[in-house]
Amino acid sequence: MKKRSMKGWLYLLPAMLFLGAFMVYPLIDVLIYSFEEGYNSASQTYFGVGLYNYSRVLHDHYFLQAVQNTFLLVIITVPLSTLIALGISLGLNAIKPLRNLFQTVYFLPYVTNTLAVGLVFMILFKKTAYTDGLINLMIQWFGGQSVDFIDGPYWAKMFVLCFYTIWVVMPFKILILTSALASVNPEYYSAAKMDGTKSFRIFYKITLPMISPMIFYLVITGFIGAFKAYSDAIALFGTDLNAAGMNTIVGYVYDMLYGSSGGYPSYASAAALILFAIVLTITCINLMISKKSVHY
Amino acid sequence: MKVVLEHLTKRFPSRSKKGDDVIAVNDFDFEIPDGKLIGLLGPSGCGKSTTLNLISGLEAPTSGRILFGDDDVTRLPPENRGVGLVFQNYALYPHLTVLENIMFPLQNLKGADRPTKPQMIERAKTAAKLVQIDGLLDRKPSEMSGGQQQRVAIARALVKMPRVLLLDEPLSNLDARLRLQTREEIRRIQQETGITTIFVTHDQDEAMSISDMIVVMKSGILQQIGAPQEVYDDPVNLFVATFLGVPPINVFDGSVKNGRLYLGDQAVLSVKGVSDQKVAVGIRPEGFVLDAQGPMEVQLNRVEVMGRDTSVVSTHPASRNVQIRSIIPARNKVDKEAAAVRFSLMPDKVFLFRADTEERIPVDAQ
Numbered sequence A: 001m002k003k004r005s006m007k008g009w010l011y012l013l014p015a016m017l018f019l020g021a022f023m024v025y026p027l028i029d030v031l032i033y034s035f036e037e038g039y040n041s042a043s044q045t046y047f048g049v050g051l052y053n054y055s056r057v058l059h060d061h062y063f064l065q066a067v068q069n070t071f072l073l074v075i076i077t078v079p080l081s082t083l084i085a086l087g088i089s090l091g092l093n094a095i096k097p098l099r100n101l102f103q104t105v106y107f108l109p110y111v112t113n114t115l116a117v118g119l120v121f122m123i124l125f126k127k128t129a130y131t132d133g134l135i136n137l138m139i140q141w142f143g144g145q146s147v148d149f150i151d152g153p154y155w156a157k158m159f160v161l162c163f164y165t166i167w168v169v170m171p172f173k174i175l176i177l178t179s180a181l182a183s184v185n186p187e188y189y190s191a192a193k194m195d196g197t198k199s200f201r202i203f204y205k206i207t208l209p210m211i212s213p214m215i216f217y218l219v220i221t222g223f224i225g226a227f228k229a230y231s232d233a234i235a236l237f238g239t240d241l242n243a244a245g246m247n248t249i250v251g252y253v254y255d256m257l258y259g260s261s262g263g264y265p266s267y268a269s270a271a272a273l274i275l276f277a278i279v280l281t282i283t284c285i286n287l288m289i290s291k292k293s294v295h296y
Numbered sequence B: 001m002k003v004v005l006e007h008l009t010k011r012f013p014s015r016s017k018k019g020d021d022v023i024a025v026n027d028f029d030f031e032i033p034d035g036k037l038i039g040l041l042g043p044s045g046c047g048k049s050t051t052l053n054l055i056s057g058l059e060a061p062t063s064g065r066i067l068f069g070d071d072d073v074t075r076l077p078p079e080n081r082g083v084g085l086v087f088q089n090y091a092l093y094p095h096l097t098v099l100e101n102i103m104f105p106l107q108n109l110k111g112a113d114r115p116t117k118p119q120m121i122e123r124a125k126t127a128a129k130l131v132q133i134d135g136l137l138d139r140k141p142s143e144m145s146g147g148q149q150q151r152v153a154i155a156r157a158l159v160k161m162p163r164v165l166l167l168d169e170p171l172s173n174l175d176a177r178l179r180l181q182t183r184e185e186i187r188r189i190q191q192e193t194g195i196t197t198i199f200v201t202h203d204q205d206e207a208m209s210i211s212d213m214i215v216v217m218k219s220g221i222l223q224q225i226g227a228p229q230e231v232y233d234d235p236v237n238l239f240v241a242t243f244l245g246v247p248p249i250n251v252f253d254g255s256v257k258n259g260r261l262y263l264g265d266q267a268v269l270s271v272k273g274v275s276d277q278k279v280a281v282g283i284r285p286e287g288f289v290l291d292a293q294g295p296m297e298v299q300l301n302r303v304e305v306m307g308r309d310t311s312v313v314s315t316h317p318a319s320r321n322v323q324i325r326s327i328i329p330a331r332n333k334v335d336k337e338a339a340a341v342r343f344s345l346m347p348d349k350v351f352l353f354r355a356d357t358e359e360r361i362p363v364d365a366q
Helices: A002-035 A053-058 A063-096 A099-111 A114-125 A132-143 A154-182 A188-194 A199-227 A229-235 A249-258 A267-295 B049-057 B100-106 B116-130 B146-158 B177-193 B203-209 B228-233 B238-243
Strands: B003-012 B022-032 B039-042 B063-068 B085-086 B166-167 B197-200 B213-218 B220-227 B252-257 B260-261 B265-269 B275-281 B289-290 B296-305 B310-316 B322-331 B340-345 B350-354
Touching: A002 A053, A053 A063, A063 A099, A063 A154, A063 A249, A099 A154, A114 A132, A114 A229, A132 B116, A154 A229, A154 B022, A188 B085, A188 B350, A199 A267, A199 B296, A199 B340, A199 B350, A229 B260, A249 A267, A267 B296, B003 B049, B022 B049, B022 B220, B022 B265, B039 B177, B039 B203, B049 B085, B049 B166, B049 B197, B063 B213, B085 B146, B100 B116, B116 B177, B146 B166, B146 B177, B146 B275, B166 B177, B177 B197, B177 B203, B197 B203, B203 B228, B220 B228, B220 B238, B220 B265, B220 B289, B238 B350, B252 B322, B260 B275, B265 B296
Parallel strands: B039 B197, B039 B213, B085 B166, B166 B197
Antiparallel strands: B003 B022, B003 B063, B213 B220, B252 B260, B252 B275, B260 B265, B275 B350, B289 B340, B296 B310, B296 B340, B310 B322
């Protein structure tokens, strides 16, 4: 018996080594860093232990800006992208001709490089000396004032960032939801038809509960993904996100480590742990809500 | 409510462009009397489920009419026909409780037809009581056995008080013991409510045992309608004869010469009024009588004792089946060691069919 369990541990060893070296150890290290005050990465020394790093981060104007940006991004993009994806999936499920073509088209953004998409968005939105960008041309065409979406007012930049995020996360959601819709047994719809159920009621009483586990999955992963947003903002606004006022929490963590103002692993660790606390809280709330409204 | 089908036809377009249309239901023209239990019977793919879907309104016929009593319902949507349909897999909404499932059809009603909430609950409870699941109203379908789920499905179909109740393969998802119990149950519910009930099955035993009338179909074509015993005793063609009856009928290649039926070179029966020709012969297992002087000799394989009666398994050169199975009363002892056994035949258990069309050839009563 003892020999057998030894053998089992031996099989687990490679995975445990890798997980330990690249996951558990860094996690613990981050926790330790976040409490070490005045840590110097060059000399590997620190002055003391305490909550100063947290207090410093929480009083940092750039961090608060990043939190605000991240929350706005989450609150706007997660519900919107899920709703739009649901609408498109229902549409895709209802049509027969050209369904495959549309499915491919809707899936394309998923396989496109983030930075390439960012470039396209620059062409659409960026104002340069030569052109105001495609969107501004359209706004002017309808008689509106052109707006600088990349270097202009905060709301315009936020709009572009949200638009971009929704556009990037949509394909995956459509993919999941179309397959969820397709897996609903057609007998339920026949049964509903027998009773003359109105189409809204079919959607609300049958379709929605049937695909609720998938919607819940998308919402949870959507929240987590949006909280971890970073590359999208870089693709649109360049690497100096603090200057653009469009930094995200993960962006802040990165800047604290490697950015031009970087070299502070302690602050970065504290910020990262604050993000972790936020994501954990939101996910717990999501799980509590889902107990009532998700039907497995 | 009697149900009348007039020249009802349903074609499905072929999947490939070149192929012919599939005719699932071909020119059905018959009447189902009021308040009866009718079994639509046929092998898989014979169009029986399509027929049910046409009556329910889930599918529209290519041509022909459907009447409930004197109402032409051909163009009516399902909810206005007054039909209840029980699906093969029950199609109970898994996220709703039993009570909510049964109430679902009532909640779709509009205007003056719509009962108040207490009335809905009352009617749902009445329906649940009828199918004897009134103690399980708060359960989810996943917390119930297959038989209980089936009852919920029947209650849901009955709660709107339909004029016609349709059941699609109602017993196919149940185990053998529950199947026997449930078919009695369906019979009881049908008799208590008096609703004209049509059910689909491929199991002849099921159809024969509880139906007032059976409708035998094959490849979209109606073969025979009648009371189960009538159809069994008087099949119109070889297909109906082989489809009904357990163990199945024994089929032989035979010929008629001078009013005598020959199987191989044995003249086994006198058949008056039949002209000389090659025929297919069907002999029911119970049509064999052990008789040392009998005209039909078979090579004995084995004897299976089943208590009430004895099953004699044998071979005969003219048989189309590998083995012939004959059922004889247990008191007639068969010598298990014998190489051959002789039988005489009961004339009313022997059917002659044309060799080409497989239609029944009438034999004069003797």
